[in-house]
Amino acid sequence: MSDSRIAVYAGSFDPIHNGHLDIVQRCRKVFDQTIVAVLSNLEKEPTFSIDERVEMIDQELEECDDCEAQSFSGLLVDFMETVNARALVRGLRAVSDFEYEFQMALMNRRLNPEVETVFMMPREDYIYLSSRLVKEVFFLGGDLDGLVPSRVLDRLARVRDLSGDSEPR
Numbered sequence: 299m300s301d302s303r304i305a306v307y308a309g310s311f312d313p314i315h316n317g318h319l320d321i322v323q324r325c326r327k328v329f330d331q332t333i334v335a336v337l338s339n340l341e342k343e344p345t346f347s348i349d350e351r352v353e354m355i356d357q358e359l360e361e362c363d364d365c366e367a368q369s370f371s372g373l374l375v376d377f378m379e380t381v382n383a384r385a386l387v388r389g390l391r392a393v394s395d396f397e398y399e400f401q402m403a404l405m406n407r408r409l410n411p412e413v414e415t416v417f418m419m420p421r422e423d424y425i426y427l428s429s430r431l432v433k434e435v436f437f438l439g440g441d442l443d444g445l446v447p448s449r450v451l452d453r454l455a456r457v458r459d460l461s462g463d464s465e466p467r
């Protein structure tokens with residue numbers, strides 16, 4: 299088994315935003331390698347396909363040799379085993395995140411006692427950001443400058459143009 303400290307930062311990332319990227323940069327300070335694990339079976343109708351989400355993340359992290367995006371389905375603890383990771387990183391925004399995250403952390407610990415969940419807080423500017431809110435604001439024509447990478451905004455514009463109206467998928 300390798301000695302390197304590998305973090306798995308898991309979620310749906312539909313799409314990735316600056317709050318997520320802030321957490322990845324924090325992971326890099328603590329871990330040797332960060333794997334952004336994109337869950338493919340959580341939302342029934344995501345705005346972006348699993349391949350698009352992975353591609354968007356890899357584009358934003360292309361300068362970071364210690365980071366990569368991978369998709370997974372099924373149990374996160376099983377995925378972690380396959381990539382030899384013990385640290386499961388989750389971003390904590392507000393008290394509202396706490397109860398669900400607490401349940402998940404304890405369940406994951408029960409499923410695999412070797413897995414430790416690590417919570418990280420983003421910069422205050424991003425504490426209210428979520429992918430859902432990003433999409434809502436975008437499709438209603440709001441300004442997301444400084445909250446979402448410009449390439450992600452371009453992708454959202456493509457979805458809007460393809461759908462022919464202002465409603466997200």
Ligand code: ADP
Pocket residue numbers: 308309310311312317318321387388389390391395419420424425426427428429430
């Ligand atoms: P979202 O809630 O934006 O749809 P995900 O469900 O993809 O995000 O969550 C992936 C991980 O990122 C989770 O641990 C979630 O708590 C965390 N996260 C989501 N938004 C933020 C944010 N604004 N700042 C820090 N972490 C976040």
